[in-house]
Amino acid sequence: MNNKHIKYSIDTDGIAIVTWDVADSPVNIMNEVTMAEFFLTVNLAISDDAVKGIIIASAKKDFIVGGDLKWFLNYDKSKEECFDMLMQTNTYLRKMETCGKPVVAAINGLALGGGCEIALACHYRIMSSYPKSYIGLVECSVGLFPGAGGTQRFLRMLGSQKTIEYITKSKKLTAEQALKDGLVDEICSPEDDIVMLAKNWIITKGSSEQPWDNKRFKVPGTPLGVGQTSGVTEFFSVSNAMGYKSTHGNLPHIKNVLSAIYYGAACHIDKGLEIEARYFVDTLFSKETKNIIRASFIFINDAARGKSKPKGYDRVSFKKVGVIGAGMMGAGIAYVNAKAGIDVVLKDVSVSKAENGKGYIKTQEQKKLENGYTTEAKIEALLQKIKASDSDADLTSCDLIIEAVFENEKLKNTITIETEKVIDEAVIYASNTSTIPISQLAKASVRPDKFIGLHFFSPVEKMQLVEVIVGKETSEGTLAAAIDYVTAIGKVPIIVNDGRGFFTSRVFGKFINEGITMLTEGVPPAVIENVAKKIGMPVGPLAISDEINLKLMLAIMSEDPNLTPHEIDLRRTLVTIIETHGRTGKKEGKGFYDYPINEKKSIWKEWSKIYPPQASYDEEEVGRRLLFAMVIDAYKCLDSGVLQEPKDADVGSILGLGFPIHTGGVMSYIDYVGAKEFALYSAKLEAKYGERFKIPESLQERIKSAGTGRVFYEN
Structure with a gap:
């Protein structure tokens, strides 16, 4: 087949390989075009008597990252047409589940949102343990919820409690976590040939029945069978109450996903899929969901990629950053730099105060260690990147300075004057002020074109935003480099022109x-x-x-x-x-x-x-x-x-x-x-x-x- 986005082949053992490889895109995304090609290709394999089993794979570094949110944002068809599209999708996925041929998902990287839903409709899932591989239904993070069967298959695989938790919190699972929860059946190392492993399973063990198609099936962890509701009504009532308490009814996608899970739990999966589709349509057409998609997926993502950077400037990288002031704010700035792989000089009036700043960082990492999210070796390596100091001389090798002392103009000016004596003329000097105009602070600098504001928010390690504040004499090149820096440490920059209080x-x-x-x-x-x-x-x-x-x-x-x-x-x-x-x-x-x-x-x-x-x-x-x-x-x-x-x-x-x-x-x-x-x-x-x-x-x-x-x- 000469499809543009979905490749198709059959090997000598009669195994059909359906490979996602979306053209003109770094990742595999789902929309009207790619899904139509996918289902056409799968149907070809289903209808071919020579095909004994089907593998769904990816030619890219990830599996399928989910639906095209720009498509959803600009969706211009009626509610009825949207519902019909979802039901057609469900029909195709159910045909894949019930075709009598084993279908395997070879999950080589991210399988999120709709990508996860396609994997769930397969009879067997193998996932690579590559460190950046995650699987999950993450639609709630952008104001939606799963609309291709995710709520109903999660419910039947994980039970109601985990389904509600994982979907409403948009939880992403590693391969190991997914195996433990039963979302995947096997994991492999990144070096393994995942397609070959999928073939071996089809040839040696392949089965083609989903658990929920067995007449004796019931939702895990509940006494639920088709037509029964006893035993879970209280749990769902509590979940609804908690959902309202946290959202105050402002987020229709949370209300609707809870309803889809609740009403779908007492039905056969086919009816459950219809229920999910109706609630999904109601969500997609709400103004709240449109707002969340536009703000979170488009505007914030564009800002995080540095789209606001002035044109015509090469990317600038930073190897060592000097942070002056080791209080909670300065320590937080040092923390995120070290996490991004940048060496840091954390300076204060004494080494002991600077060490206190490192102590704050160690405390935060110890909390992660207790929850299994890091190791002692990683903590030690992180702390090694931060030098506690009380000497201006240690700042001489830095290629960016961030002053983060408290809001006192006289103190800030003194630090500017002393620091500029030891740093190179090309070094950018940034003040982490929240209220004092940058142009005013820049008067203490001998090179105001290199002076800029970087307003971090507390706690720095959790807050994404950084206001990049441009003074009257800040050069465009300095602004461009500052945007490069903010995105390099994983923060989201917005450009703010000078003024008291700036924007936020x-x-x-x-x-x-x-x-x-x-x-x-x-x-x-x-x-x-x-x-x-x-x-x-x-x-x-x-x-x-x-x-x-x-x-x-x-x-x-x-x-x-x-x-x-x-x-x-x-x-x-x-x-x-x-x-x-x-x-x-x-x-x-x-x-x-x-x-x-x-x-x-x-x-x-x-x-x-x-x-x-x-x-x-x-x-x-x-x-x-x-x-x-x-x-x-x-x-x-x-x-x-100002903006x-x-x-x-x-x-x-x-x-x-x-x-x-x-x-x-x-x-x-x-x-x-x-x-x-x-x-x-x-x-x-x-x-x-x-x-x-x-x-x-x-x-x-x-x-x-x-x-x-x-x-x-x-x-």
Whole structure:
């Protein structure tokens, strides 16, 4: 056969080999074209009496990495056509399962999403133990769930509990883990001929019945048979409750996948596949899923690959990085560099303080060791890459410097001056500041063209985002090299032009400010915090204020010469809370919350006496005030040139602020609400609460021009 994407051959033993090799792509992806070729080829093998067995293999380094999400994002057919497509897919896979010929999946690398589903429909699965080989149903990570039988086959192989856990958490399993769970039947080394192993199984042991096609089959771990529900209803009820608690109903794919698993459990697999398909269609056509795919798969992936890098510059690599400041932030930066294979000089005022920074890294690695994710040898090798130092002389061989001391301009300037005396003129100097303008800090540098901001987020080893902040004199070559560096350590860069608070700190400040303002207006603090979580924020504004510390917040506000009238009032409020009531934050054990030793934190009970509660409040308005405050200020960042593109705002807000991903991010939120509805509600908030909710004229024009369409993105 002369297929473009799927190769076909039959050996002398009558074994048909169906090989995925998608043209013009580094990986095998599933879409209308590749799936049509695949099923055509499999049918050819099924209908050929000379074929005794079938092997599904890959000519690429991975097996099949899953569905083409850009295809799903731009899917322009009806719900009915989508359902028919899924049912046709199920028909083909069921025909493969019931054809009477043994079918083997030769999984040589990643088998994710739809790739995993194809493997599950085979009668036998062999998987290479190559270190980067994983198998799993990971669709929930992009707002979808398995739509080619994954929920039903996982359920019948693993039972309900593991199925729910693995699918909702998008768990990827190594070959060893998959063998233990029974998802694969055999593993081999990367050096083994996996296709030959598959042939041997077909010839010597090959069977062609799936367990769920046996009339006596029941779902593992339950008393379930076809038509029975006793014994699992309670478990599914708890799972649904937990799902709602964690998502607050904002993520339809979680609700729908739980429903597909629950209702499919009591049916024959054919009916279960139909149930799954109906819930999948409902999910795919939701605006939340479209937003999640666009933000997480396209925008974030593009940023992670350095798509924002200025054109025309060769890739720059970094062999040794100097990190100045060994506190939690500096230690975290050193940690991710060492994990990326880069040598690090971790400098502080004393070797003992620098060693404390290494100690933090060792503690994090020990936790991984306890859970079986690393070894003592790997920990030692990692720590060997980090030199604890108190000497500027140790920085002379570094090809990048990152200053990560606390937010004090005078201290930062002193370090810049001293460090530049010992480093080469070509070395880039970066400040990990979250609030002080880079152009202001660059005044202390003798080469401001090499000066840039790299704003990491805490904890560095877990947070993906890095704001790359461009000062007035930062050269384009320095920016290009900085993007190369951020992507090399596995982080996601967004480019931010200079300004106080940059993007994330500035916009997140609006969230915090609005929460504190509502407290002073008499909105109960528990309502503020709970509504924040209900709308999809990971933490409430009062709790995060305690984490930051109210004294630090006041100090930052006091340094800003351009406070709005609302912010001036808020500063007075902070002074009163700190000086009159002695509430400063978590560090001191008393902020908006009380923090008893060895006890769970709780909101301070005296707030109701200081700010008497309102007789009534609008819960929807509370949530919208928190989000609208961020969205409007984020647009102002875009409008003023602090950000270059709307997608940078979406990526930064999701990864840096925890903005609800189902909305697509701060800019996509306008279209999520509906552009006209957003404008009307903003006007309502402006009339009630003031100028901060007034949307800029340029946004009003965008909304008018969009009409019934989207303001920022076509899909």
